[in-house]
Amino acid sequence: MSSRFSTLKISYKPLWKTRLDKGMRKQDLREQARISASTIARLGRDENVATAVLVRMCEALHCQRLDIVGLVPCTQSSRQED
Template sequence: MISYRPLWKTLIDKDIKKTQLMNMVGFSTGTLSRLSKNQYVEMKHIDGICQKLGCRIEDVIEILHYNEEEGKIVHVK
């Protein structure tokens, strides 16, 4: 499972609003909606975000895993 939580932190750190990012990178409101819902987004958009923000992919996405023993989703460090 992919989470875009690092992206929202990066935007806060850089004082950029979600709609500003959308306009900077040039993706649609639908893509912004998918990002907000942690849904699949094409790699070209992830690449565009990294290029425009001057950041690494780790600053945009994180991979979450389901831990069967604990019965919950966990963050991978």
């Protein structure tokens, strides 16, 4: 395994669970966190978003960062996509 590749990647799966637990629709999250539809799409694909976006989502959901972001093992195919 090459050391230039990370073995972990960001996952926003905890975000979607937290949102559902709080009874919030994606549209509600977008409005309360002041984020665009394209940012929601990026989150859905586990792509990078600005730290300020994460902060606003935590504020909207009244939660901590670990409630919305996790780290998962990076598969060989996803490493090749990066």
